[in-house]
Amino acid sequence: MLIKVKTLKDFKLDSLDGEIGKVEEFYFDDLHWTIRYLVANTNNWLTGRQVLIAPYALTSVMREEKDIAISLTKKQIEESPSLSYDKPVSRQFEGDYYGYYGWPVYWGGPYMWGAYPYFPYIIRDSGKWGQYVQDQNAWDPHLRSTEAVTGYRIQASDGEIGHVEDFVIDDETWAIRYLIVDTQNWWPGKKVLISPKWIERVSWNDSKVFINVPRETIKQAPEYTEEALLTRDYENGLHRHYGRQGYWIDEEASVGQSH
Template sequence: MLRSVKEIHNYVLQAEDGEIGRCKDLLFDDRFWTIRYMVADTGKWLPGRKVLLSPISLGEPDWSSRVFPIRLTKKRIEEAPGLDKDAPVSRQHEILWTQYYGWPYYWGGGPYAWGAVTYPGVLYDQILPENKTTEVDSGDDHLRSVHEVTGYHIQATDDEVGHVEDFIVDDETWIIRYMVVDTRNWLPGKKVLVPPTWIDSVDWTDNKVSVALTREQVKDSPEYDPSTVVNREYEVRLYDFYGRPKYW
């Protein structure tokens, strides 16, 4: 199902032997636009550390009570390679962290967002092959914070059209399917969805996302209502309006 990232924020994170904190942020890979880590606010439990949780370890959430089960013990999480709370997540750290849990790397080794598999949970019981390379690739700078990107300006082909308000993510594959664009800068109150595949470029320095759409196209596109679930009927209308190939 497609979920709002804002909805997931502040969910309780429940390890196998107790609560560890709440969801503070999500880190996504800007090459595949896929959520790679949930960042936990652990309060006083592990102060000064950035605690990362992979979708590989997430269980089936209880959406009504806003609880995400984590298929790990608190001790297992505590003993994972540490990272200062303000430090970026480098590929070197990802390698150490992934080897600690014994999971295959999500980068390389397959055609999908999660390597050889479509869903991250499938990797939970897999063992990292001994001959898996530990070479650092060019992925070091590709993890982005959802919290930081929220608010980026959206640049159409002919004018600015608004800003990033939210993200819509598939809660099985953890692929970001849409950016929620708030157009109130020039269309009061209207929100629309734009798939990451329609992005021309992202200027991470100037906080700007350029999309391959005109302002008029965005103006006339199907409106997104945050109070309703994004279903396939809406998605069909959206893609048909733009005349773009569907992802499914």
């Protein structure tokens, strides 16, 4: 189901043997725009280090209870490779981290989850992990923080339209489905959704996201409100407005090709 990053912030994190803290933010990659790590605020439990939890270990998101279940013990988390708060997430750290847990690396293939096109396919069939081999389509991920990218300006083909206010993620696949754009300086009081698939490029140095769509097209798009239910009907209307195919169609096709 679709849920906002800001809604997930401060959700309780429950390991197999007790609470470890709360959700602080997320790291995502700049190719597939998929969540790669949840960053936990562990208060005084593990001080001086970033505690990262990969989606492989996130077994369920319980919205009413504001709780996320993790299939790891406190000891596993405590003994996992350590990353200081003042250090970026390096490839060496990720290699050590994935090796420690015995998970297939997400950058080792062409799909959103490496050799696998669809995340639940992995978690429901962990026996296939042993069949995994890195192929020539491996890629070098660059991780970004949802907190850092919040506030990036959005540039349409004929001018700015606003800034990134939040992210809408799919808590089954952990893909970022939409950026919530606040258009307050151009179209007061209105918000719209932009899919990462519609992004032409991102200038990380200039904190700016470029989309090849005119401002008037964006203005006429279905409005997003806090009360709006992100139903498939709403998504169909949104994609139809932009003349784009839904991400669910692409992913269903990828899953079919992998079998």
